[in-house]
Amino acid sequence: MPHLRRSPERLSAFSDGVFAVLITVLVLELRPPELPTFKALLSLWPTWLSYAVSYLFIAIVWANHHHLMRYATEATPRLMWFNFAHLFSVSLLPLSTAWMAVSKLAPQPVAFYAAVFFLVNATYVALIWELVGRDPVKDVAPKERRIMRFRSIITLVIFAAAAIVALKYPLVGLGMCCCCLIVYLKPEAPGTEK
Secondary structure, three states, rough: OOOOOOHHHHHHHHHHHHHHHHHHHHHHHOOOOOEEEEHHOOOHHHHHHHHHHHHHHHHHHHHHHHHHOOOOOOOOHHHHHHHHHHHHHHHHHHHHHHHHHHOOOOHHHHHHHHHHHHHHHHHHHHHEEEEEOOOOOOOOOHHHHHHHHHHHHHHHHHHHHHHHOOOOOOOHHHHHHHHHHHOOOOOOOOOOOO
């Protein structure tokens, strides 16, 4: 029997399931205040901020992952392992979110949170390299390929810097992470939309 091409659709479907579970786990970490007052609810602002940033981050990562996977023509072993590494890095987000929230945005938890962002972006760079960087892909113009790489490397550097900055100024480090998310709101590389 000839070797059959491994379809990337199952890989994408599995990834979608992992993202759905991660959002569910993130929501399960939310706890209501002990007192039935708005003041008690507002006192949980670090939790709500942590949750909101993480939810947005997972949504952006999923949208970009979905966009990138459309370039997959076959679920090669290397693509599967890069994808698993990416999903693993994203799976650290509920833990880092919970730690950051219960610590009320203390420096080390925020630095760890930024480091998780760095790891997610590093594994995303590996997916870009595997799907559009190694071989010429007819669907990806050279300009788009360059912009995808440049955007990924720049945000990788900013996430690393955010982890270091957060050790002294946690809100600034978190703000740096949020700024990086803005450039990924649209999965397509800026200036390359068709």
